Amino acid sequence: MAKGKKQRRILAFTGVAALVAVAVNIILTTINAQRNRKRKVEIPGLIAHVNLSASEILKLAERLIARSKEVHDSVASVPLEKVNYMNVILPLSELEAQQFPLVQSCVFQKMVSLSDDVRKASAEAERRIDAHLLMCSKREDVYRVIKAFAASGEWMSPETKHYINSLVRDFERNGVNLTLSKREEVERLRTRIDELSMQYIQNLDLDNTHLLFSVPELAGLPLEFIKGLGKAENGKVKVSLRSHHTSPILEHCKVGATRRLVAVACGRRCGEDNLRILENLVQLRHKLARLLGYAHYADYALEPRMAKASTKVFEFLEEVAAHLNELAIQELSVLKDLKRKEEGNSTFGVEDLLYYVRRAEEQKFDLDLGVVKQYFPVNLVLSGIFKLYQDLFGLRFDEVTEAEVWHNDVRLFSAVDFSSNEVLGYFYLDIYSRQGKYGHTCIVALQNGCISLKGARQIPVALIISQFQKQADGNPGLLHFTEVVNLFHEFSHVVHHICNRASFARFSGLRIEADFVEIPSRMLENWCYETTSLKMMSGFHQDITKPITDEMCRSLKRKRDSFSGLKLKQEILLCLFDQIIHSSENVDMVELLKHLHPKVMLGIPLLEGTNPASCFPRLAIGYEAACYSHIWSEVFAADIFVSKFEDNILNQYAGMQFKKKVLAPGGAKDPMEILSDILGRKPSIQAYVQRKTQSSLC
Template structure:
């Protein structure tokens, strides 16, 4: 575990969500303060901003309203800016985050945050053990976190969205300083002793209070504070070695410049533009790197089986012996660390604070899913084998053939041009549809805050209110349009956590969703790929999750839930992107927005998502098994393990001779070690919720409100299994997931 995850009081880590297909960048936290316009806008820009204001809409008026909205955009483009508008005050809105700090202000604020945190920790540490109370220990630390979290976020969120190099560099430096402070806090035995003394008294006010105290104790003890000084020093030494080896593994992959030389005939089937973009070699040949933007197109499109095999073997040999040796050392060090901290193995150490709780539960889960998918995957593999025999005249089917023949089968089974599909998803229309779906489903109303202070003219601030009571639940910033220097993926950041202060007032949550979507240019709307639509919808679910939080402690606010639970709402709500009614609410042909995607397009998009899902999941399960085995067992021969697992899980398909994928599984080095299972885990439980509660009525507000109340509102204050049992009325099951895949796959 990285030191970014250690101390419970400031908690600047992990309040950042991005699509599960991406590796999470390290420690990111963000902020915003005040609400006044940061730059003077011209008349035309102001008119556009007013015209694109999002309306809270219900019923069948959605599409008409979108059309009217776009019409107002054109009509208002040249209106004068209203000079008499008052800029809302930050205090009135309940925001304590800062959005427009200069580079020097960022660093000064970081230093003040650190100084304040040190003072509070010193105070708590000074309390005699026989004088500890809830107020002077637990409440003091809880309020420190609640007050400082938005300030910490303010220091470092500009690293992602800042407009200048100076600001982004200052943000990164602030992150480094706060990180170093958190590391020191995590080693404060004096603070741990005081918290432990209060815990020993057992004076719990309620279940959430008890859970909070137990989490404080657990965090310290997972960092070795209950060990002797010599053992704590050994823990730190092991952590340092683990961090160094992890970074070396990733660095080796990043610096690998291996190329393979092919003639153009050996790349038959690939688009002409792709081949033209390759570097030239001698004798008219071209160079292929082992980067994904070269490897994936070849494995998907190249007609030459020997080329696909050469590329697949080379990919499996990346950084070969050197990274395999690093991974072996990493696993040994992780096991030593886990045993030192009182765990039988590293997998149990990683899984303990997660929803699964034990590695045994993970193995049980993977085994059940894998077995139940075997019949489906076998049928799918037989289809691909038949295709290969017809096309290449050979019966042997290898892992290098998988992507190519899946694509060929999909081409034969259905005709779906994603370029045409893209024409139906203008950014503004997609966003309007997403707003309407979430408002209708969860009983919300979104209102844009005019004249808000933002860091760029494209950024917009919205408040989220309860539709029936008009209670303000929180705020969210939209920074979705492409610009230089921004973080490249769609993701959500918690800027301010919801909680209840000691005086009973509620601090409302604030979130940021950022992306790199195309803007409208010269009257031509920015268009979204369908995958971008799904990502934006998924990430907006995290915004709503954060805003609907009702936990008392900032620590449990919104996205502060178990790491294998946080993606379940997003994976659940992705289903709306594959159903006809919501898809039509988000779509409209860019030249005539009254024409949404057709029913046939909806059907094919759904089939495309589920095609050959058994085989695809078997591949993922293979990695999960490998990950969990090496992190729960000692002295595993990784090469032999893969040779054994590959044909067993992949229905007889052997590991490619000479390849060793363990040398290039970046997720095993940093970020997902002993936790690769969590992606499938989230999908399985999300499928169960969808099938049992939403499938027959996608916009059933009664069920949506129950989901908001029972699943989203608790945040991290309750055990996730208890949350799901409360909503489903039973334990979650894998059955719905398997039935869905079996029913919808080719």
């Protein structure tokens, strides 16, 4: 998703299937080469525009703002005694449905356009539209009318009631129900919170601290890495505190003193400044939450999520941690033994974790990821992903060869329901590298599916963006295994978006609870670790009839959960810190981490003089009081996979049930109800715990 953040299945890969894959790729390549790029074929149901000029973007943005203001003014003018569904709720829901694809037409171009002017216009349009929407979210006159209708007792369907409650909740979370003086205070607090959050991030972005090391002090690092470092006058090399320098050192450097120096320097980044900012941020967030009627900021942040309250998050984290504690102890013992053999009796510290996990994995797995990459040509991966998703969910993906696109590499596909032949939606693939384009793999919803005023379904449209190398000039266009997983993950979001059948645009596609949106995609990631599905997506680039080997498949699956107890402990440490500071008053953050670190990390102390809170961006913006959500989605994804698919990943009946019960409802249904519906019981952490404990040390 555009912040963000997968998979599929079917028939065993035989020699015949490999030849079919070859034929498919040849056909797709031929079609791609013959495509007429001056396409003007109309796509049925497509409202979004994909090729607007800079001036057209800004004009459309102004028209959208004017139309939105007109509808909100009209709703606000309804006398409270005359409110009904047709004059209050319907105009707002129709506005959302009609405007979403047009808003996206304005703003998505900043991520993909070749033109600087278009990207700038797109960013400016987004700024104007966001400012207008923020103003709309604070309109007391509109809120009063919606609130009056909500209290009228008019009969509503469950989804309609959920929609109206969400409208009311959003207004009240913005303080519209407060007195004027309190609303002004809410605005002041929000402005200051935004300023401090950005300052925290900016401090990290601008930090140019570097360390100097001699080449022997970097023993174990590849020569190419060392050659790429800046040179100092004294013959040493410069190491920045950016992750592209620090991560390789912490993972590969044989010199314990070097790893420790790097880990300490990283833990001190922007130390006093960002720690002071975070302390102020947390205080202001608590003030804001109390003004809005919440006990503390964590409960405010969690209200629209699945967890609902901080107490539930603490229970969840503590239960997961307790079940994996014994596993983490065993894993740490293995790493300590390795360090004793390599470095003597020196104390094991947090700076040693990455290095000795890698060393242990080298001994456990005969797996060269460089060799693995040779089995994943991008075109073959795509055809395998398509095959898996089509078979699992009863879909057919057809390329639309005469659609208007914004670059020659972009391809458009329709997703058709196999049984009814109904076109369920469309998706664009813009996956090849080019300058000026957004740099990470993600999905963008261009048009949301919903029911229109006339009862027809508005068709969903999605876009996948990535920066893969294209096959050309002897370059086979190969994907790292992590890129395969990322592409599989994002494509699962596309399928979720297209299979959604919610009536309201607000609940369609991926506009669902943040705790829930990643669960389907993380569940489907499991297909990236199963031999049958991996063989469907792979083939040696010089002879694609030879898929990835069984041993490689087994090693990739085992490596996924290797040392997962310790890795989870590190994540839980920061999740607990995040939850504690956002649910308690006047917490001494330095002392809290000194206390939490050895307790959670099995006696490993916090590095002297460091404080991860000063260099952990998720605490500043985007995940405040919600850092736990990554573990949350993994736990419930594991429950679904083990219960429904582990014994047969090619089970189309289970796939169709998943499509109907999990993907189709979108945000129109309570996520816990969705999970209970697909599982036939309440969700549990047991499957997740069993997978971790059975896989990590085997």
